[in-house]
Amino acid sequence: MTKKLYHGAAYYPELWNEETIEEDIKLMVEAGINVVRMGEFAWSIMEKEEGVIDLSFFVNMIEKLHDHGIETVMCTPTPTPPIWLSHHHPERLHVDENGQVMSHGSRQHICTNNTYFRKRAAIITEEIAKAVGHLPGVIGWQLDNEFKCHVSECMCETCKSLWHSWLEEKYGTIDALNEAWGTHVWSQYYHSFEQIPQPISTPFLHNSALKTMYQLFSYEKIAEFSDEQAAIVRQHSQAPITHNSTTFFHVDNERLYKHLDFASFDTYAERSNFASYLFNCDLWRNFKSGKDYWVMETSPSHSASLESYAAPHANGYLKAEAVASYALGGEAFCYWLWRQQRTGCEQPHGSVISAWGKPTVGFENVKEVDAARKELEPVITTTRPAQAEVAITYSDRARAFLKTEPHRDLDYRSLIIPFYERILSAGYHRDLIPEGAKLEGYKLLFTPIVHYLSHDYLQQATKFVEEGGVWIVGPLTGGRTENHTIHTDAALGKLEQLAGVETLYTYPMEGTDSYGEFMGVKASLSLWSSVFQPTAGKAVGTIKGGNSDGAAFMTEHKVGKGKIVMLGSLPSGESGDLLLKKCVDHYAKEADIQLKTDVSRGTIVAPRIRKGEIIWVIVNMDGNGGTVSIPDGGKDRFTGEELTKGQYEVGPFQYKVIVFPMNKDEELGNNQLVDSVQQ
């Protein structure tokens, strides 16, 4: 658990002279920066010529910063291979899906699977780990930077060969693959693994299995590179290792963090999109269970490059972001970047200090963050986020399936965020959890948009239901097999029997004048949908009109002490939103959800606990201010005011900390957590 709250910035001292560095450190101290991240793009400085490695600059930097009370997260510099690695070596370069070979000049241009790249990456990583791994200033490591942020699957010859081996390992024999993929469908049939193409240009679409498997292959390979780097670092350093990722990059975050020590994310969401920001907090908290996450990059004001930009944050928003994150489990809140780039392609990006060494438009906001951090530190470091009772499954593998099969232009993020937002804005404390997460402690589980439900997932979810949980499945969930093929036993495979339904039909509901009715709310149905007929369960949502008038789009079925709710379609529009809200509230009540606050949209409550106490961190995120209903017994942590039950106002971007005594039941539910806080 967190011993300290970090407030940091990405720092590139290798690009500036000594005088500027002195100035920087002075200003960092002024701004309350207590950690920097360094080195991730500095390979050409560290190893200017192949084999000639000199890390003294960074050793000195780390020590100098440490002397000023600033700690360091050290990075491996592999996202930006020097020219000596790529020049005259086109075979080492990343190849995109159109066969375009990348050039030196930006970053991520070399294929991370290239053998020689891997060799040189291992050498520089080991040298860095040796040189700085033991320094007291080094409190953590970041591997590479934003894996696969600019590139997706690579189509180079190295990848082709690895792809064949990966397939062979996965399927064993070519006939097993042919059968699994149904390759006879368009005479695609392969005689050997060596014949299987990468998903490059074809007159029409590739086989879905091939498309999905290539993504999973690519996910696995980048994670292997991460594992490899982590293993090297660990030989020379005790400091924990992370990687800064997002839900946009072409990685499987769950797999990626498996062998890392803590999780961190980068975010540049604008204020209007604060739900996306919170989505990250609620998800990253759960990639490494029990470990606090880091916000590794966010702009002090606005993101930008030569060709794009966002509007700067309104004054006050940065503080709200920082407070929300610290409260939701973030150990650090770090900026990209400290000093504005003088050159390159991100010169216009917001920074703490300008290229000419002056405070930027974000500087005062950074100081506000620091004040908040100092005020919150005693609260945060003695508590832990309360155990959420509501969970939503997040899956980068589901994202891959949807990329292969987007129907028209469905996008995983765009589908799951409104789902999340509905639960957020209704005031539920919630977790976004990876597919493989344990389900203990939850009472209500949502599994939307997971085309393929794994055997393990089904088992866990069944156990969860049997023990009393309510599981809401769908829409767009369960209709594909592991190999992205169609089930041949039933539309949703084994799930149907479990859920006590038969899927009559699956088809797109848009434009068919089909409505769904649930508890008196009627809404237009959209998305590719499953039409149900209960077998053991019962219909709770009925279709009106269209091709399946009278059949069910929602069913429920008691299993053990719990219940499986099937949601076969997506109610849309304003009334669809109402219907889904009703659905959430209804089943939250059934599941006996306690951690819900009555808070106005745009303001959030992050509950934290310690022995005998629940602490609410309240933050207004939208800048409009809001209200929150507070029960009896609370006390304002900062003003000391004893609060009576009632509705309280929260000013624009204001935060408050309210402390409540914890009742027995709550303590029980959070036992394990409370224990961990006590340690």
Place this chain on the structure above:
Amino acid sequence: MTKKLYHGAAYYPELWNEETIEEDIKLMVEAGINVVRMGEFAWSIMEKEEGVIDLSFFVNMIEKLHDHGIETVMCTPTPTPPIWLSHHHPERLHVDENGQVMSHGSRQHICTNNTYFRKRAAIITEEIAKAVGHLPGVIGWQLDNEFKCHVSECMCETCKSLWHSWLEEKYGTIDALNEAWGTHVWSQYYHSFEQIPQPISTPFLHNSALKTMYQLFSYEKIAEFSDEQAAIVRQHSQAPITHNSTTFFHVDNERLYKHLDFASFDTYAERSNFASYLFNCDLWRNFKSGKDYWVMETSPSHSASLESYAAPHANGYLKAEAVASYALGGEAFCYWLWRQQRTGCEQPHGSVISAWGKPTVGFENVKEVDAARKELEPVITTTRPAQAEVAITYSDRARAFLKTEPHRDLDYRSLIIPFYERILSAGYHRDLIPEGAKLEGYKLLFTPIVHYLSHDYLQQATKFVEEGGVWIVGPLTGGRTENHTIHTDAALGKLEQLAGVETLYTYPMEGTDSYGEFMGVKASLSLWSSVFQPTAGKAVGTIKGGNSDGAAFMTEHKVGKGKIVMLGSLPSGESGDLLLKKCVDHYAKEADIQLKTDVSRGTIVAPRIRKGEIIWVIVNMDGNGGTVSIPDGGKDRFTGEELTKGQYEVGPFQYKVIVFPMNKDEELGNNQLVDSVQQ
């Protein structure tokens, strides 16, 4: 003529096990399926390894189906060449206009002009023809599948060389080509055929002649492949041969069907677009004159792939489609596909049976079709579609000219379908006819959007006019020569003298505030237009405003017993629609068109004849129901009711068959047809 009505489905038994096949056959019988199409994607099954051909599976399948009363259209499997044909042979692959080389993994990835492909295609075709050509179950053949549906012109080296030969054959000498194409225009001048590029990347546009000729070359080559396959099949089978095409693919359908035995089309138009569906019926009926056509593919509910989908048909629409097609000359109505694909990239596509063997959302509609087929069979098989008096020329060559010269973004289909729809919705029985069609039997001929009018076409049309026909020419017709160059004698070449006009100017009318007035209706003029001054003829439509105030956009000129009407521009908007409707009705009256029914928009009447009788098949296509005016003497074929003159209602998607005695004149006009029915 039709002896039987077929109700069929595309079937891929090679992808399923024996048990599933048994189940399929049982369900086919239940659904009233009496014909299947098989084998078009099965090359890898038939010839798993190069040279090892085994067709026993299909021989058995055909026999087994035949035993259950289901006949077979056998296909050649050339759209999906096996991996042994493409692996390590990039030179055999299709190359698109950007130079992108296709990969194995989808279909149509090999260039159909590749010599080795042609050799292997001939071998497998001959083996299939030998193996199944004599089987009693085989009632027809389909060559390949949807030629050029995913690819257009190929830019491979083989094509380059064939292009040079094709040009040499066409032009004889390089100087003839240089002169015809005017190659000195930008110093494009060629010294030898070998120097002429394919229409690949250039800084600006290619010469129009080169662009158009490359399309015609490609049209010819794919037709030659079809001819070659047909000749092989004919050596071993008596069954008639077809190919399933559309107006979207990169083929010249008129040329393609020249050496085939019957025509068939694939259609996935949505209900709102039923005019497109009928367009196909009215066109395909005329590709092989006197031969009924087939609807070879349509979805029982909705089309879809991993990346797209259409809304499922409303219940009832499928039946309306089938009835309309049977009535308009369709011998068969077939689905794509019988059983939902388990794998590949078209898994979400609508089917009759799901991948798990259950009826889909379309199943009941399929059964409705079967009931209608049975009810109609006695009517359809004893009659023939009445001879249309109105014809509209359809030309895939005109489409090629427009692709080379789209002005802004004109598309041939988008221009011609509204033209057709205007005539359809006004209640005229009509034909869409290819450029080379005989004009006997017609009274009114439309020739819109044919940039180049061939010498033969002009001759035939002139004869048609001299014998009494009314020929409406334009817009966008006649302004280009065979080589896509500009005439140097007159804007529209020889046509002008024939039509008694001089074209003063040609220019785009949009944005020039030009209006056209015809018979009291005034409408904004659009499209690249010809401005006329009558020489021998007279102005009937006058331009108001703009750059050519007072000149004519419509003229007419008596020639022999008939008349040539020039339409130089496209009246647009609602009033343009009114003007064109007026034009159609006016000249239909002048041409003494009889076969017109007073029917509400969305409902159609398909007139059929036999000795002494005219039969109206009435169908509501839009699902809103409608009305039709029926003259005295009709009798409802199914209810037996004698009808008095009046307006009758037709329910949503309802069909009716009304029988009338035929009068003398009608009999005369349809003499030949009636004879053919009597045979």
Place this chain on the structure above:
Amino acid sequence: MTKKLYHGAAYYPELWNEETIEEDIKLMVEAGINVVRMGEFAWSIMEKEEGVIDLSFFVNMIEKLHDHGIETVMCTPTPTPPIWLSHHHPERLHVDENGQVMSHGSRQHICTNNTYFRKRAAIITEEIAKAVGHLPGVIGWQLDNEFKCHVSECMCETCKSLWHSWLEEKYGTIDALNEAWGTHVWSQYYHSFEQIPQPISTPFLHNSALKTMYQLFSYEKIAEFSDEQAAIVRQHSQAPITHNSTTFFHVDNERLYKHLDFASFDTYAERSNFASYLFNCDLWRNFKSGKDYWVMETSPSHSASLESYAAPHANGYLKAEAVASYALGGEAFCYWLWRQQRTGCEQPHGSVISAWGKPTVGFENVKEVDAARKELEPVITTTRPAQAEVAITYSDRARAFLKTEPHRDLDYRSLIIPFYERILSAGYHRDLIPEGAKLEGYKLLFTPIVHYLSHDYLQQATKFVEEGGVWIVGPLTGGRTENHTIHTDAALGKLEQLAGVETLYTYPMEGTDSYGEFMGVKASLSLWSSVFQPTAGKAVGTIKGGNSDGAAFMTEHKVGKGKIVMLGSLPSGESGDLLLKKCVDHYAKEADIQLKTDVSRGTIVAPRIRKGEIIWVIVNMDGNGGTVSIPDGGKDRFTGEELTKGQYEVGPFQYKVIVFPMNKDEELGNNQLVDSVQQ
């Protein structure tokens, strides 16, 4: 100065037979054409086979035209290299930024930097110069045609090597480049010039320095080719040399015209866009100071190709264009093209005569131009455009910087034209001047959208201000160094001290609710902005709201006898327009601008002078007619009417010439000019 007004057309006699040529000449005389441009696409005629050059056709043509009173501008034919230059020589072809290699078949497909191309270009140019350079009919030369109109920077191997040499010459050592570009930023660091890539495909953006420098390199290379050609022509001909350019092409016009004798432009702006047309006139007049420019190409009616078109000009507009240009300093007004192309890809383009030898829709308008030309000639040839007092800097180098760094999708032209239009429509006589232009004679200088202000420019502008000028700087001006990096002394570098401001922040203002207030007008602020705090100067425009409430977006600072006004942001919307208009009028008054007329929007006044007289050429450009206020003492040049002070009407597309006696002051300001008229 102009001795005669030209009225011309592009002519391609090489594409037509002798009879047609005879007809053409007759029609030219009828249309009043007195000059033609020839030969720019005729290389394949001149040198059909490599090394076999025959120019007799053109020699004869020039003589024949001369015999009919038609003079010739002869061209070098290098935009369209013959097939013998490209066939089997892919290494000579232009390569675009995606690595796509161009093909023969259009134009500009060969890289103009290719050594062998340069050699053959030199040979054909020299032969042409020798053959026709001495002919009395040849009154001028055009080099090539529209350099870089279809292609931008080339990525071929020749260019790569020249790029490396160019960089070496510019930076001297690789370390100087590394430092200037800050290449360590993403480990881009280079060990040798040979390693530096061209700006081809990368996963993300290239370094800004590399992107901008490659554009400047390309600018320089095409200008060198022009210089090379000019030097050859000059050895054999006295006739002045030009090139026909635009502000769209990928050239630096200022650099291009440096070694040419007069400037000319091509324009196809539609009537609604007449400000763009006038923009060209006001700019091209200043590329070769004191030399009249030519309108080398404009359509007599409409531009078009196979794939695009514009609406034809309304009758009368062509005349207005011609009159405006003659009055603003144009010596010639020439059409593209005389006779419609029979073949190629520009067949639909408007012409004077159709391909079949008849007048086109534009013909009567051409005759109107000729009548106007004849009427104006005595006025124009005895006067010169009055010296403008207001100048706006136009810079193709600034355009390159903005292409590298467009923020979102800023486009230089789209930003500068509204700026120009505001000054135009307010009735100011104005110059658009290149960066290096002398500033003598001006009183008010605008420098918007110049990311990089050169040392020379700063020096000249400072001198201008010190001597009494008002310099309005911004928005988006001065924030980048020569190498497209960020200043490290201050946001705007040296400019800040000069202007007496400190830039507090730079960031995008959109979406931040920031308003600017200047002289009582309040408007929303947009664009990437500089927020000022006056140091020596004072705030005149204040920011309200947003992140910088209370700071300045406009400041002014007295320097010497003049003033520097900083404009840090772009006021937007209707009130933004008002604010900027107020700004222009306020500072025009301060600067004591005299040459302003009170004229309604859509009508312009072009003032010309000669000893003792000012002549106003008034033209209505928008076809709506307008009004102009005329002071006492004027006389209508054509009607002879003496005008009293008052508002006069101008009919649609009408022009008038009003003569005034010049007062002392005016004469003084225009002294030098008047002298030049007297010579």
